[in-house]
Amino acid sequence: MPNQRFIVLAFVICSIMVGLVLRSASVAVMLGLGRADTLLGGAVPLSALIALAGGVVCFFILLKNTVAVRFSDEAIGELAKVTWPSREETINSSLVVVATSVIFSGSLALFDFVWARATNFFLFTAG
Numbered sequence: 001m002p003n004q005r006f007i008v009l010a011f012v013i014c015s016i017m018v019g020l021v022l023r024s025a026s027v028a029v030m031l032g033l034g035r036a037d038t039l040l041g042g043a044v045p046l047s048a049l050i051a052l053a054g055g056v057v058c059f060f061i062l063l064k065n066t067v068a069v070r071f072s073d074e075a076i077g078e079l080a081k082v083t084w085p086s087r088e089e090t091i092n093s094s095l096v097v098v099a100t101s102v103i104f105s106g107s108l109a110l111f112d113f114v115w116a117r118a119t120n121f122f123l124f125t126a127g
Helices: 004-032 046-064 066-081 087-123
Strands: none
Touching (some): 004 046, 004 066, 046 066
16 A cells, blocks of 8 residues: 555544543543542553543554545545645735735725714714
């Protein structure tokens, strides 16, 4: 499989994210139960061990799952076929987006200013 190192990298990243979620969830559950996150061996919090175990389990489940491996391989293969824009095209497109955003935000600010003045003039003047 030519994309094996990218697949392993993607699975490692997914496992790290699962571990972070598990750590947050375990800390929240412990706080909800009124327990502190105890240190095991005087150095490692229990939530960190839960996160590490969950991440390792997730990694090996993903590696053994043929559907996940095949999907990742096909996705990487499709991304290799993508025609990515050049640096110049990216810069020009970004400038168009920034200029358009500035023009529209300026016109909306002007519209808001005019309507705020008009409503203040008609609604809050003694007639």
